[in-house]
Amino acid sequence: MSSSDPVWRRLLTEVFREWFISETIWIDTADGELALSAVSKSTEPQRWARAITEDRYLVTQVNFGADPPDGELPWPSSSSSMPSIVAMMLEALDVRHGQSVLEIGTGTGWNAALLSRRAGDAGRVVTVEVDPTLAERARGALDRAGYSPTVVTGDGAKGFPDGAPYDRIIATASFREVLPAAWLEQLRPGGRLVGPWDNDWLGGMLVLDKDEDGNATGRFRDQLAFMRLRDQRAAYYGWEPEESEIERAALTETGCRGSDGDNIFNPELGRFAIGALVPDCYLHIDFNTPADYHHVVDLDDGFARSFARMYWDVNTPTHYQVRQLGPRKLWDEVEAAYDWWHDNDEPGMERFGLEIRDGKQWLWLDHPDHVVRVVTG
Structure with missing residues (x-):
């Protein structure tokens, strides 16, 4: 802690x-x-x-x-959350005495109590919880502990405009690629937002600062895995075809072998970059199936009804094999993203950022002008 x-x-x-x-x-x-x-x-x-x-x-x-x-x-x-994660996010938020803070995702109320102590009597904390039972439980715990932030039962993706603007906003529920517009609108110019950004491959802590023109930019720091905003949770669960349909698909050789799998799927290596470049692609890995060092990787896009199953044998010198179905060739997209990762000096998460300008949001590498992928707008 x-x-x-x-x-x-x-x-x-x-x-x-x-x-x-x-x-x-x-x-x-x-x-x-x-x-x-x-x-x-x-x-x-x-x-x-x-x-x-x-x-x-x-x-x-x-x-x-x-x-x-x-x-x-x-x-x-x-x-x-883990106390060490709580400490890391609160430190990144950089709350000052007397500031106004909006928290998305009250949960137990512990984070709201910590924010209330840091902002002090001259400050103001509003925390939003979508689950009425959890919100009521947190209100009771906060009251018994002697803290009095405003606990709002509602959709955190909408923030709480009645209390805006806020000097700081912190989300303790992850959002999928696109920052909710209401959060940026309710953040004061010069303010800071900290929250867990994620896709279907890997998530990271985004620290975003808003300028006087209403635009915002920030970098990713540290891997984070948080539960998503509730209206986005369905995106975690992809579509899969029947096993018989998968088995009927042609088995072809990939361009990858040996350590390529670790480069692609290791969170410390290419996983963040590759996940960022292959949108709407859910990743699931069954490790050591059907034997040690034999892994099965499933990729799916339920909306496009596309699926890929790659057989990752760590010890074999031969290329991995894959079956692909549907209009998107998901494994081919992963290999193209892997090539991009190599060509750009194998960047880790810390070299990426998010820019929000004139209603458009995009991921960037090293500098906001080096656009990796536009995620909205």
């Missing part, structure tokens, strides 16, 4: 996370499977307390508050 800012270091030790965490939380299972284990404060108080003090994210709601259907595993619908 460390921060290089001494004020944040102090506040993170004074505003206790446990004040805002629900009676039941869900944590990852120890065996590494994609499954959640419920931990109750009343029945497992020591395990509950240990989880809260660790630098880990905690799932605080599953299935939008409903019970999972019989035989199905719960899936996360709200969480409390």
